[in-house]
Amino acid sequence: MYLRRNIFDMNLINFMDQFPDEESCKMKFKAMRDEAGVTCRHCGGKDHYWQKTIWMYECKKCKTRTTLRSGTVMQASKLPFRYWFIAMHLLTSTKKPFSSLELQRQLGHKFYEPIWYMMQKLRKTMGIRDRAYQLDKIVELDEGFFESVDTELSKEEKPIKLKRGRGSQKQSKVIVMASTVHTLKAPEKHKKQTKFRYVKMLVVDNLKSATIQEKVEQNIQKDSLVKSDNYKGYTNIKELVWSHQPKTVKPKEAAKVLPWVHTMISNAKRNLLGIHHMISKKYYQDYLDEFCYKVNRRYMGDLLFDRLLFACVSYNYKKFIHVT
Template sequence: KQCHHRQSLRSGTVLENSKLPFMYWYAAMHLLTSTKKSYSAAELQRQLGHKRYQPIWEMVCKLRDVMGKRYNLYQLTDEVELDNAFIATLIAEEEKDKPLKRGIGSQRQPKAVVVNESSFVENPKPGKKPKRVNHLKMLVIEDLRADTISKTVNEHVNPKAELTTNDATPYSKLFEQVKSHHAQAIKKEDLPKTLPWVNIAIGNVKRLLLDVHHQLTNEYLQYYLNEFCYKFNRRYFGDAFFDGFLIAAVSYNTDFRSRIYNRNSCG
């Protein structure tokens, strides 16, 4: 009122600056929250009956960006497991002319830190895990240096947490960030006992990206990890899942900006 400027109902929400109808956004939010897995942008385009792929893909990426903003509000605490993951993607346009690296530095395998809260179960049932999982986070990082890992843990893990990792060099400084850090050499066969839920989450998200999303590049990987973690952390919400997501959508603006044009598929 003071600036005498007309304000849209979309202002300050994820819908700001979008020309797509409100019903497109509601339908997309409903479909994204109606399944444990995900919908590709191409499938959403087909469901909505829209002619162009690009606006639908951008809409879904904005919703996934909001998911990330929502679950980044809190830090993980109590018993925390941490490991890194390498997720296969397409090479970005600016990297295509460079020689393809192998191993950890490969352009086709961006690095992510995976952390989750868990609590020990006193008398687990036969066939059940010794730990009960709570919240999960997956964060794309530039490299696996000790300073990068420490900075990520400082932002997303509560200082009072008890952290469990393997004894890899990038985790050597984590004892400075948390109450206690249990670093140990873990054999492959012991992973289900020591870091059970982190490795299950890594396997599940890799399978999801391969099954549903195609032609995914490094630049946009974090948005897809946001969706996976947001759904995982709200797996028991039931019918309230859509209502909570709608509140998040109107509470946050988005930083998403696309540099992809005239594409037919991007996951």
């Protein structure tokens, strides 16, 4: 429905033709890194020589060497480049999410943990990328409740046997925002009157007005029109945007007044819970980031792989090495 065009352009055959082995993946990774630019961690210099024989960048000023992986999403990872490429391909070429357990099985890798960390870092990259943007135009605002597990027992995707007192099924509270525009055509009966553009889903500890205000300020442009129900936590939003239109909404009519946030919440639930069974509260944001990233780039087609790869080589990952 919402991911209808182009997403399958990078199919498995194309992917295998382009990246038949470790060498081809490394070459592509290096090309992307050259494009993004390498920064010396010692002096901040941007100019480097490429030392072909040792596969390292060398700073022209201070001679500090940087490995191909250092400072990228692959920093500290011992997994082959090809694993990362396969993971990125799966993340960008399928509508559905892909569990780490399934990826581990497909790769024939002995251990689950490194595969889980790899997937998690890629999800975090998607999240960082999307947080660089603010929503605008007409923004629907609502909250959603997602079934999650409040436990430290597992790395989430495996069904967990809950022990009494150790963890409990919880609902993650999520603020959902959908940017829309009016359709130019006269809307047909029963069709939505606005066209969907982008979505954000933000896990929060509570739905107090201070929390909501902070998220609105960070994620919605000041010149936007915000639509919501008249929940008391939304009271001060009018101070933060051009116009706030709260409406008294009967539960049955919620989908009419805020159609796109409702569609997105039910799509996300179906999308995530169909694959992952249970997701820990602690990691819920990462899974939602993957969902939103894909929805927001639904028209990018096979460019999506390159965009994700570019994001992977562009960020300073020091902060994200330990994904916990």
